[in-house]
Amino acid sequence: xxxxxxxxxxxxxxxxxxxxxxxxxxxxxxxxxxxxxxxxxxxxxxxxxxxxxxxxxxxxxxxxxxxxxxxxxxxxxxxxxxxxxxx
Numbered sequence: 001x002x003x004x005x006x007x008x009x010x011x012x013x014x015x016x017x018x019x020x021x022x023x024x025x026x027x028x029x030x031x032x033x034x035x036x037x038x039x040x041x042x043x044x045x046x047x048x049x050x051x052x053x054x055x056x057x058x059x060x061x062x063x064x065x066x067x068x069x070x071x072x073x074x075x076x077x078x079x080x081x082x083x084x085x086x087x
Contacts, residue, residue: 001056005049005053009053017050028043030043
């Protein structure tokens with residue numbers, strides 16, 4: 001994503017890139033409501049792409065952040081699989 005979009009997204013800036021991410025999340029919500037498998041695949045891919053792009057714009061290594069926080073276990077209960085109670 002960095003090679004493909006960083007130049008454009010960094011020019012767009014973090015707030016506008018965030019807005020694009022939120023638009024894609026809304027499209028994912030619509031695909032979930034319709035239960036449309038193809039649309040779901042497309043929208044999950046779009047949400048992922050915009051999330052990664054936003055992380056790049058704000059100089060966050062998303063892979064490192066996720067690995068550090070989750071480290072193969074739930075960060076709250078420290079278990080795999082998670083044993084946190086549903087709220």
